[in-house]
Amino acid sequence: MGRLIRSVLAAVTLAAFSAYWLSGFDAYTVFRSDGRLTSSRPPNAANGKVLFAAGGCFSCHASPSSPDRLHLGGGQPLKTPFGVFYPPNISPDPLDGIGRWTQVQFIRALREGTAPDGHSYYPAFPYPSYRHITPDDAADLFAYIRTLPAVSGRAPDHDLAFPYSVRRGLGLWKLAFLEGTAIDNDPARPANWNRGRYLVEGVGHCAECHSPRSLAGTIIAEKRLAGGPNLEGKGFVPNLTPDKTGLGEWSEAEIASLLKDGFTPEFDSVGGAMADVVRNTAQLSDADRMAIAVYLKSLPPIAGQSRSK
Ligand code: HEC
C-alpha cells in the first residue's frame, strides 16, 4: 500500500513538475519555433514606417501624456476582461525602451511572443497575428522604430486578476494555441489579394477585434472576422465577412474609402477603437487599402450579429 501511494505521489509530482516546466519560459521556442528570425536583406525603414501604420503600434504604445504619437513610452491602459494591461515602452531608449535590443530579439518578440530574457508575452500584444509578419518586414519595423525619439520612463505593471496574473502559464498557452504555420503567398490568387490577406491577417490584426473568442482567449476559427463582443467596452464589433450581417452590401471601393476617411456608405463615421484604426489605415497607400477590401470581399460569408442592433 505504502509503495502504491509512493508511486502515485511520484507520478503526480512528476506530472506537476512537467506541467510547470512546460508552461515555463521557453517551451514554445523549444518545441514549435520555426526559427524564422533573421532577415535576408539590409533593413528598409521606409517600408517599416508603412508597416508601423498598418500595425497600429502607436495605438497601444504611445505615451498617454505626450501629444506626439511617435513617443512610444507606453503606459496607456488597455482594458480587457482579464484585467488592465499597460503596454511597455518600445521607444529606442536604452534603459527603459528597446534601445539595446538586437534585430533577432525584436523579430522573436513579434513572431513568437518571447522576450529577450525568455519569458512569454500575453497575447494582449497581438503577436498571434504579428507572427505572420515576414522576418524581412519585422526587421524593417525595427529599423523604423529606431529612428523615433527615445523616451524615458516605464509603464506600470499590468493589473490582472488571478490566474491571468501568473505569466508562467503563457508558455503552455502558446504551445497549445499559437499557430505554427506561416502565411505564404497563394500563387493561384492575384497579387493584391495576397497583399490584402497579409495586411488583414498579419500586421493589420483585424481579426483580433473583429472575431469572438473562446474561454481560453483564442479566436474561434469558424467565426473568424465575423464580428464579436467588444472587449474594450459596450456594443459589438461588426462582421467583416461578405454576409448580409457584414460587408455583403458594401463595394470594395466603399470598404477602401472607410479605411481612408472613417465614413460608412451611410455617412456614419466609425467610432471607438475603429476611429483609431482608421488614423492608421489612412496612412496606407490607396493600393493597400484596396487590397484589404479585395481580400475581405473574397472571404466566405459567415453569419454574425445583425447590425440593426
Ligand atoms: C492592442 C495593443 C497593442 C498593439 C496594437 C501593439 N502592442 Fe506591443 N505590446 C502590447 C502589450 C500589452 C505588451 C506587453 C505584453 C506583456 O507584458 O506580456 C506589448 C509588448 C511589446 C513588445 C515587448 C516590449 C518589452 O519591453 O518586452 C514589443 C517589442 C512590442 N510590443 C512591439 C509592438 C509593435 C512593433 C507593434 C506594432 C506592429 C505593437 N507592439 C502593437 C500591446 C500592443
Ligand code: HEC
Ligand atoms: C482595436 C480593435 C479593432 C481593430 C484592430 C480593427 N477594428 Fe474595425 N472596427 C472596430 C470597431 C469597434 C468597429 C465599430 C465602430 C463603430 O461602430 O463605430 C469597427 C468597424 C469596422 C468597419 C465598419 C463596419 C460596419 O459595418 O460599419 C470596417 C469596414 C472595419 N472595422 C474594418 C477593419 C479592418 C479592415 C481592420 C484591420 C485593418 C480593422 N477593422 C481592425 C474595431 C477594430
